[in-house]
Amino acid sequence: MSSILTNNGATAALQTLKNINKSMGNVQEQISTGKRVNSSKDNAAVWAISTAMESDVAGFKKVSESLSLGQATVSVARQGAETVADLLTQVKEKVVSAQEENVDRAKIQTDIAALRDQITAVVGASQFNGQYMLENTGTAEDSGGINVLASLDRSFSGVSSSDIRVSKEDLSQGAATAGSVSVDASLGNTVVAGESNDVATFVEDTAGGLTTGNTYQFTSGGNLALSEDVAYVAREGDTLEDVTNGLVMKLNEQAAADGLDVTFSQSDTGVGTISMTNNTDADIAVAAGEFQQAALDGSEDDGGIGGRLEVLASMDVSTQAGTDSALAVIDGLIEVAIDSAAAFGSSEMRLETQADFVSGLTDALKSGIGTLVDADMEETSARLQALQVQQQLGIQAMSIANSAPQSLLGLFR
Template identity: 30%
Template structure:
């Protein structure tokens, strides 16, 4: 029944149209922002979960940076250690060549001293971000190195970090403050290496080089050749150098293992970060295909609502025409 003061049909059509416009506004916002849940009021539970996961992803990004810095330190030390191993190999070869009869030991020693100078240069230049794992001049060196590798979130929300640790005393080649801490500057007792005893009661403690500006280990003899070097002394020097080479090679291998661990962890962190990002998307991102279909449907319903409201409003004018014809 039509009423001159109230149009129930128009009111009903208007109510429906308002609801359609509200739903359409929500869908359009989701499409434009890309988020199905953008604020806590949209869905407190999912919004809270997504916010926590975004925080975790941010922490993982920081850990990725820390791993990158750690990898650079290890790369620097590893590259230098590769060179140290190569130079020690060359020094050992020079000493072996001196065992041949008629060789000029003084000339060979000149070559050895040049190789020692390269060892000094390589170890001093193996510095990255203020850290040098091969060279030390401090009285109390820091030898326990660590790289943050991951973090875990406990059931109560507490965060704990895990690290990749390394004892850089293994790679300390030269120590000017305390020669006994450096592989190339410390005394090595040749008698413990299973070699024959040196003649004349000569001390059998040998060190490879004396660090520039540093002290020399007491009671030791620097590995160097001269025309008076005996066969027994040369044998001791060769075996001591070989022992140093084995230790340097082992330290280099340890660095390689640490580098491999860092690379593996970086790859894992990258994949974990991608997985968290995908999970956050599943929680709060708009499903564009579904939203597009819903938007089209609501736009069609909106047009129909406008037409229904127009028809309802026209009913009053038709009643007026009927009354005028009476």
Template identity: 30%
Template sequence: MSSINTNVGAMVALQNLNRTSSELSSTQSRISTGLKVASAKDDGAAYAIAQSQRATVSSLDAVKDSLSRGVSVVDVSMSAGESVSDMLTQLKEKALAASDTSLDTTSREALKADFDSIRGQITKTLSNSTFNGVNLVDGTNAEIGALANADGSSTITVTGEDLSLGGAVVTLASDDSFDTATSANALLSTLDDSISNVSAALARLGTSSKALDNHMTFVGKLQDSITSGIGNLVDADLAKESAKLQALQTKQQLGVQALSIANQSTSTVLSLFR
């Protein structure tokens, strides 16, 4: 039946054209954004998972910052410890030279002045070994903690090493010195113990610094893996979408022609009245 009120062919052609236009719009959006899931409307489940993982990646940036600060604090502490170790070695040299009984008084007094000056420098070095307000070598901070995961439930703790004079590590007291060969010789054992203790403290700090470095490397790799996983969920295959775009553009042109033909079909009714 031919009808000028209801053109079924035109209706079907229009539906197909609208569907093609919708697909074309989606494809163009994927190509322009590079995403097959750009919003929750595209795929609610995938979008929710991707957003959760994006939050994790962002949180891991804060973890890396925390670990980096921890590494810097420990590195500054290690530099101070190495300086203290060097100065203790110099003190031992001065004390050993002063223990020589053949040394005259003037020379021993010069060695004593050098000894006292270097000993005082140890305290100054420790007090200035601060990074971001944290000092692990002068007894101010017993330990620091760096974030280890994205939700803050885990931390990496670094224990401080108090290298202050007269402490458990540097047993040389702040007023220890010598006036005679005998008193100079008596300091040698204390200095040997202090040097050994500082070396052990430096080894512990070095282990902590390595642990922070290793974990920061792991966090970086973890971020890369999560970012790759997000890409697998939401990234568009641009080669595939480009090929699809060409096909849809051709299909749209054919749809327009089909609709035009369908709209012209009712004009044949006029020939019946001639």
């Protein structure tokens, strides 16, 4: 039935053309944005996943920036520690030269003082953006390091961050001051002439582990005639072995300065035990209770955490006793600098590895997001051309449908 009031053909053609135009609008949006999922109305599930992943990508960009800053900071510290090791090697050359009696020890001491000042300058300059990694002097509260943001970890319970801890490696020459000593942890023994024996031992804090700021002290007793007490203040990251080695180095320095023909070392018995070798012709008794440890409690009696190159500040080769004392400790100082540089090197390598991982992970996340939301441009192009043909046909069909009522005029002629 033909009607001039209702053109069913035009109505059908119009609806078809509207659908074609709507599809063309979607395709054109995909072409202009490069995405097939631009908002939650396109695909709510995919949009939610991609948006969460995009937030992770944004977070990992900040993680990369943090790792870059951490790498730069640790790299500066490593360079500084390596330079200190080189300068200490030069100090050792001077100390060895001073062993010869027919030399001008005063001039050698002047050279050592200049090298010592240069080490201080290097330690002071080894900072990045105000973060010092080679200085840790002061009280226990000043000790520490840096936490470098390393990753974001997503789980069912939420998102958490993880850090890479880089501890300071103190290479300053500040003097340590012992805090209140209250706990004995001594062994005490007689060391027969020409032999070695354990003379002192200690354990980790009763609370478990070593606490930054704890003082470990060896006081002279028996007929071991040390003119001064020897103290070591634990730093962050110190192990029982670090404390033992620190005390051994100071004991050897003090013994040489006092003209005692004895040598201290870390005992084979176990970590935390110090052995003494008696190079004299007489037995030496070390009284029990002469080796002590105490935790600092934040009171005025607390000690200051000295630099690990503390003994360098008092090194003086102008006398034979001073020369012997310097020779007894210089290798230990070099080892401290080498260990510090190695620790920074390991941390820098870890940061670089993590930075590479984060970069690769970010690329993988971006690729995954692209797989979810990016438009297939080849398919989109073919779809656009097909819709353009359909649009032309729709317009033609619309024109034909609109002209159909005109044919009814012929029936009334």
